[in-house]
Amino acid sequence: LQYLHTVEPVLTPAVRRIVLELTPPSIQDNTGDLERMKRVLHEKGIHDMEFSHNFILEMPVILRDAEWEVCLSYTESHEAIGLSAFCKTKHYGVAVDIGTTTVVVYLVNCADGTLVDSGMTFNSQMRHGDDVITRIVYATEGGGLQELRDAIINDVNDLLAPIVEKNRINIEDIDSAVISGNTTMTQLFWGLDPSSIREEPYIPTVNIYPGWRAGTAHLKINPQAPVYTLPNVGSYVGGDIVAGVLASRMHKSPEISLFMDIGTNGEIAVGSSEWMITAACSMGPCFEGSGIRHGMRATEGAIESVKIEPSSFEPVLGVIGNGLPLGICGSGMIDAISELFFTGIIDQRGKLARDLSTDRIRTGDEGPEFVLYRGERKDIVLTEVDIENVIRAKAALYAGVSVLLKEVGLSLDILERIYIAGGFGNYLDVDKAIMIGMLPDLPLEKFSFIGNTSIAGAYLCLLSEKMRREAEETAKKMTYVELSASRGFMDEYMSALFLPHTNIDLFPTVRDLYEKR
Amino acid sequence: MAFTPAKETYSGKVYSVAIGTGEGTGTVGGENVLPFHSFEGAAPNRPVIAFEIQDVPPADWPESVKKPFEAVSDDPVKWARFCQDELKAKAIALRLVGTHPDRENRSAEDAAKTVKDVLAAVNVPLIILGSNHAEKDAPVLVAASEAAKDKNCVIGKAQEANYKTIAAAAMANNHKIIAMSELDINLSKQLNILITQMGFEKERLITDPMCSALGYGLEYTYSVMERIRLAALTQNDATMQPPMLGDIGMYVWKVKETQAPEADLPHWGSLEERGIAWEAVTATALLVAGAELLIMRHPKAVEEVQKTIEELI
Amino acid sequence: MALTGVEIFKLLPKTNCKKCGHPTCLAFAMKLAQRQATLDSCPDVSEEAKKVLGEASAPPVRPMTFGAGDKAVKMGEETVLFRHDKKFVNPCAFAVEIKDTLSEADIAAIAEEVVKSEIDRVGQKLRIDAIALTNASGDAGKLEAAAKTVAAKAAGVPVIINTQNTQAAEAAVKVFSDKRPLIYGATAANFEAMANIAKANKAILGVGASGLDELSTLTDKIKGLGVEDMVIDSGARKAKEIIENNTLIRRAAIKKNFKPLGFPIINFIQREDSLHEALLGVIAITKYASIVVLSSIEKWKNLALFTLRQNIYTDPQVPMQVEQKVYPIGEPKPESPLFITTNFSLTYFIVSGEIENSKVASRLAVMDCEGLSVLTAWAAGKFTASKIAQFITESGVEKDIATKELIIPGYVAILSGSIEDKLPGWKITVGPREANAIPAFLRSRG
Ligand code: B12
Ligand code: SF4
Known part of the structure; x- marks a missing residue:
């Protein structure tokens, strides 16, 4: 948050609120409800507010219940999206990072910018492939577009539900959202056919997303909430990178x-x-652990640092959480390879020196490998194929x-x-x-x-x-x-x-x- | 407008590598300029062309290149002598193709004997080549290195898969080696680095970035060679400074242009001359790209390339 | 010196308005730097930028067209000294010399040979491009007569009028009016008259001198007389001089932007010994000649020189690829296994090496995927079930093998079902993921 303040001191979320005190109607002042509201808005300098049919449907009752003192929420493009009797101080938004492998959700208090809570889970589209291409193929050839879309939306909703409950938040009060992901992920999120991403000349359907609503997205927050999607640059450089540059x-x-x-x-x-x-x-x-024999993400049990004793070739391991090692993560691999190289256990091509006198180098199912850790049930190795x-x-x-x-x-x-x-x-x-x-x-x-x-x-x-x-x-x-x-x-x-x-x-x-x- | 030629001075120099012993010794490399740029630097040694001979009769060579050796090619010793005495070869390349498992599968001991016999018969430098079967070449070339101990031969070819054994044997027996990689300047450089890291002196290396025949990827070999030479000279990159080999004959004499009869392809012209031209043109192009050592087959092609070299000096 | 992308960018309007057809000004600047776009596509460049960029982007070797019609030859425009830096642009032209001392029938015969010299090689039409008509007789009438014969028998073939005699040149050039012939040419002694003839007849002027100093002085003077299109000859005839002078000329043009030598080069390499002539041709082709004059055009020689020229003038920066075909490894029998992979050279070398290691004679079908690795090609939709099926069918490998079985890379196991659908009667076997497991895989099949 502090960081945010250094780059932008004023909070300007996508949804604003304004308190409107309307003069109650009378026989003399017989302007219609909507015009009455507009009049007050004019006084406040807002001339171009748009009102949807749905909004108007509910408006008269709320106005009267609230005795003509209401709080209007509207988007930055001046569309009215909500009306209530009193201005709730609570006003939330969600930021979502849809990674190919993991999904992260931040629940943010838009009134003061603080992070209320966060959650992370694996992207359940993984069932249909580890990488974007397999998923594109599944979406197009396997007809799985809807399935993939549902999978990611459920992931986000499933992350939100417990957070909302724990913090006792009314989902209507979450009235804006931002989605950041690579081009394929955002297209799948919006249910857009991703096939053109993969085919020459590699063109995405949308680079700059219009301000669609949470209802359209099936997000379980205020259905009127505008959902801002970070813009893509191209098929393989998406909004997540724009977000990164921004940050x-x-x-x-x-x-x-x-x-x-x-x-x-x-x-x-x-x-x-x-x-x-x-x-x-x-x-x-591979730095996320995929395609590596004993690779894993940087979570508890992952070997994240390796030091190799140059004379004995014995490794000293640093494990996340300090427990027993379960696998090796990206940082661990970088460490390990650098150490193996420096101690002469691998040559510049990454090939293990078979003539060294250490039993840590051995031949496994996939050819030569180096034993990082001898476990009771399972050894953890780095194979030549992994190194390559x-x-x-x-x-x-x-x-x-x-x-x-x-x-x-x-x-x-x-x-x-x-x-x-x-x-x-x-x-x-x-x-x-x-x-x-x-x-x-x-x-x-x-x-x-x-x-x-x-x-x-x-x-x-x-x-x-x-x-x-x-x-x-x-x-x-x-x-x-x-x-x-x-x-x-x-x-x-x-x-x-x-x-x-x-x-x-x-x-x-x-x-x-x-x-x- | 007056013109002052922009002469270049290069920071690097190609190693000069001596091969053979005694009177027959030859030297390749040594220049500090791009090929035939003697107008701006020194190129003390002419490129050397070695005649290719084999340990077994050249059954798979096309007729036009078999013919000149008809009388001698049944015996590598006779063949070698013929090249040295009649064709005035400056070097001989003995290819132990008969050791290939899919060919005669001759043993390493047999190969060693052939090497000994040929060495006894000639005094020009000898290049000893395996059959390009990475696994079999290892024992064959080790035996050959031992058989040729101290004769300062060129042993080849060491590839990524077998360089350790071959380089060690060449080192122990005082030979030079050819390091061959697969048509990529980076792979070539990587192999040279790996070999020198074993303690093999870089001044004893000859680089073979892999040859290709005119019309069959020659442009790749051409550019890889040109880039290697530029790296050696302009960037003074020591790993790229060994002389380069163009193993021309074996690539040229298997392509269609050196075999298809005129009767089948009238618009290609005479087969005999076409084949010779194919070898000579490939060779000349690679000389211009930077090869200092060539292995060729047809006497007429060699003669013409030699003549062109004289005109270039 | 050429400007870099960022340097050019700084001179552009930086509005990213896309009017030039590029997504950003920087993208456009990068294309300009690679000479793949021209400045006029951006409507909003300032005059100042135009001036700076115009100068920087003028090609160091003057572009020109020799001859007219569909046999015209483009020359010049070269921007580099070494082909790996960027493609060499305009392949050199081969011209055969015809002397006007020959009989009309002999002249006609050579002219016809030129017309018939065209052959097709990997989809390109290659031919002897031009005729150099030499005034060996010294007689203007004879040259004109020979010119008429050539014009009749080899209509449309660009012609070099090889004489220093201004009358002869004038007489012969009329025969090729509107055909943009080349008059070779101008020397220190006759350049004023020759320049006028070239100008009057819209011909290219060949300029001959002995040595580069004299040559630059001469081109400078001729330019002063209003002739822009010149082709230059330094007088080099021996191989050593050809390399030296051609290199110094090209270097001066490209590295120093030295205009008096920024012209296409003509090399005369005629020799008694035709093969030796071919080898001088190798030097001219590789070392910057734009026109190579030969004394004879035997078919075998043409084929070799055409092929070399084609090799040297290909684009060196496309990824290293192997030719698409089914490669035998060892000596495959009908029952030997059949593998498939992509034509990325690294992939090919690794896979074929491992199959060789396994000592099982095999066939390896290498499919053109524009030089991409297996997974990249698959990801980019270039190694798909239908494309594989089409390749296998068209390769005709079916008739060489006993059982219709195809082994595919383990990384694309996902394709096996759909290939089977598209190749009825075939069995698709999923091989190991990594090539180093191929020997074990083959062993396990027994
Ligand atoms: C370098 C690279 C590129 C280069 C291209 C290099 C090239 N010439 O192919 C560039 C940058 C251009 C590129 C582009 C793309 N790439 Co890419 N690329 C890679 C990378 C890093 C290495 C590929 C490589 O060189 N492999 C080496 C060769 C030798 O491997 P190979 O051909 O697969 O061969 C091995 C095996 O398959 C086997 N084998 C091969 N043939 C056979 C045959 C048989 C019968 C058997 C049994 C075995 C076998 O043996 C070989 C060695 O063991 C990989 C990731 C990685 N670390 O591997 C991604 C990767 C292949 N790319 C990928 C993708 C998605 C792409 C793009 C679509 C998008 C992008 N991210 O940019 C584009 C598409 C290309 C296009 N636009 O046209 C994905 C593919 C995902 C998937 N599941 O398919 C990968 C895995 C990375 C990732 N993001 O997950 N890529
Ligand atoms: S037209 Fe000009 S200003 Fe517009 S994007 Fe292109 S280069 Fe930039």
Whole structure:
């Protein structure tokens, strides 16, 4: 909240309230109810309020019950959406981040901007595929569009229900919502056929969403509540990235910064207040634990840090929650690979050195593997295939950054700040990520890890009209580069498929450490 | 307007690699300019062309390139002597293709014997090649390295899958090696790094970024070679400074243009000349791209390329 | 020096109004930087920006068209020294020399050969593009007569009128009026007269000199006389000089934007020994010639030179791909397994390597997916059940195999049912996900 105040001190949620004292009608003053209300609005300087049929249906009773002193709620585009007898001090909104893997909901008090409560769950569309493509295919070929839409809406509603109950909130009082997600997720949320996202020339149905209502969305809040959806840039750079940029504030700085969201896709943006360029690097979900033998998300039981003793090759593990390790999360993988590389257990291609004398290297079902943890029931290993997978992902990310910079003719050292977002829990060792060549070798103080920026951006948009306008401007300004059509991407990618990089001179600190070793 | 030529000075230099022993020693590489840019720097050594011979008769070579060796190709020793004495070969490349499991599947010991016999018969530098079967090449080339101990041969080809064994044997027996990767400048560089990290000196390497024939991906080999040379010279990238090999013959003499008779394709013209031109054109293009060592088959093609080299110096 | 995307962007209006057909000013700037768009698409650029950008975007090697009609040849426009930086733009033209001392019948015969030289290679039509008519006789009448024969027998083929004799040039050029011939040409001795002839007849002027200094002085003077389109010859004839001079010319044009040498290059490489001539051709093609003059055009030589030119002038930056086809690995028999994968070279090399490792002779069907990996191609809708079915059917592999079984990559297991639907009678087997499990997979099948 404090942060919000630094960027925008005035709260301007999408729904405003105004107290109207109407003079009761009489034989002399025989103006109709609506005109009567409009008259007062005119006095307050509001001339263009729109009233729906539904609103008018209920209006006369409320006016009379309230003895002509009412509270009107209306949207920022001046549509009347609610009328009540007295102005409730309570006035809420929800911010929703629909990730491919997880869904996060914030319940926010719009009167003072505080976060009332939050909840998180897995996206139950996962049943129909881990990644967006499988879901698009399911929606189109399997006819599962409605099913996918219901799944995500139920997830959001199911998250809200207990929160609402716990905080004793009347759902009618939740009168605005903001949705942030990638292009596929928001299209599915609104029930729009996502098939064109996947097909050449990769065009989404909507980039800037109209202000549809919660009723249309089937959200269980005030059905009249406007739902603001963060605008998309293109098929593979969605509102979640716009939200991220918004949260990082890089679009307001004259300095050139880099934003990267290390989720399933690895979206990146480079730019300043003047211009911005963006791409999806298609990293794959391995940093979220998917596609890795013992991969898991950064939750309790995940190995999140690894240190390997150079002489004995014995690992020392840091586990989230300090209990027994259940698997390994993204930060843990970065740590592990950096350590394996540094201790010479893997070579620069990520291949295990089979001739080392340690029984931690062995042959498993998928070929060579390194045993991180010997468990009673199950060992936790990192296989050569896992390592390759991580190398591909980090290569795609690094290559994406190189290509974006090349497209505009800039070099790495021009970057003043690097913002990293993503589901790494609360820990990402930038040093280690540089060591494996995932992040550019720049001074550590230039990096900041800013967590889940999709929800942060949604939160900002919920409370501030200015932020919503900024989101739209930013989305329009962002120039999307299709990496698959980009010259030179494959070359950058191939050269990044090495630890830390084929061209070691790009990583001077790693080179120096490595030589000293 | 007066013109002052923009001459370049390059920061790097290609290693000069000596191969063979005694009088027959040859040297490849050593230049500090792009290929044939002697107007702006030094290129002390001409590119070297090695004649390809095999440990087994060349049953799969097309007629036009089999013919010149008809009398000698049943015996690698005779064949090698013929190349050295009659064709004035500057180097010989012995391909142990008979060791391939799908061919004669000759043993490593047999291969070693052939190497010994050929070495005894000639004094020009010898390049010893396996059958390009990564797994079988390992034992074959180890045996060959031992058989040729201290003869300063070029052993090839070490690939990602087998470089450790081959490089170790070459190191122990004082040879040079060819490091071959699959048509990508990054893969080529990565393999050179991996090999030198074993302690193998980079000055003893020859890079083979993988050849391809005219019309069959030549443009890729051409550009990869050109980029490797530029990296070596303009960025002084030591991992890209070994001389490069173009293994021309084996790629050229299997494509349709070197085999299809004129009767079938009248608009392609004479088969004999077409085949020779195919090999010579491929070779010349790769020389311009930066190859310093070539392996070729047809005597006429070699002669013409040699003539062109003389004109380029 | 070319400007970068951001540098160009700073000169644009920055309104993101989309009138240029690009989503943002930056996107447009990036296209401009890559010379894939022209400034006139933006209606709102300031005059000042136009000036700066106009200068920066003029091609360093002057573009021009040689000849007219459908056999016309485009030349110039090159922007790089090495093909991997960006595609070489206009493939060089091959011209065969015809001397006017030959009999009419011989001239006609060569002209016809030129017309018949066209062949098709991977979908492109390739041919000897031009005729260089040499005034070997020194006689204006003979040149004119030969010109008429050529014009009749090789109608539409662009012509180089090769003479330094102004009368001869004038007589011959009339035969090709409106056909944009090239007069080669101008020397220090005759350039004023030649420039006038070229101007009067809208011909390109070939300029010959010995050495680059003399050449630049000459082109500068000729430009002063109002001739813009020139083709230049530094006098290089030996291989060594051709590389040296062509390189210095192209370097001066591209790196220094040195206008007096910013023209297409013509190289004369005629030799007795036809194969040797072909090898000089290799040097001219790879090292910046725009016109290569040959003494003879045997079919075998044409095929080799055409192919090389095609190779050198392809776009180097599309991902490395392997040709779409069914590759044999080892010596497959009818009962050997059949695999399918995409044509991304990395994928192909990994998969074929692992199949080789397994020592089981096999067939590997490699499908064109524009160089994308298996999952990427699948995600982009390029490796789909119907496309796979179509490829397998059209490949004709069916007739070489005993059982109709296709092994697909484990990552696209989801496709197996729909491929079976689309390939009736086939059994689709899901292979392992990672290629390194292929040997074990094959072993387990026995
Ligand atoms: C680099 C990359 C790209 C590059 C393209 C590179 C290329 N030439 O293909 C770019 C950036 C262009 C790209 C684009 C896209 N990508 Co992409 N990309 C990747 C990445 C990081 C690596 C791919 C790679 O190089 N693999 C290496 C090769 C060798 O693998 P392979 O071909 O699959 O082969 C292996 C196996 O399949 C097997 N195998 C292969 N053939 C066969 C055959 C048989 C018979 C058998 C048994 C086995 C076998 O062996 C090989 C080695 O073990 C992956 C994620 C990852 N870490 O893997 C995502 C990934 C493949 N991309 C993905 C997506 C969604 C896309 C896009 C649609 C959207 C986007 N996010 O940008 C676009 C679509 C492309 C387009 N617009 O045309 C998804 C696919 C999701 C899914 N479930 O299908 C992935 C998994 C990442 C993700 N986001 O989840 N991508
Ligand atoms: S037309 Fe001009 S101002 Fe408008 S977006 Fe394009 S470049 Fe920008």
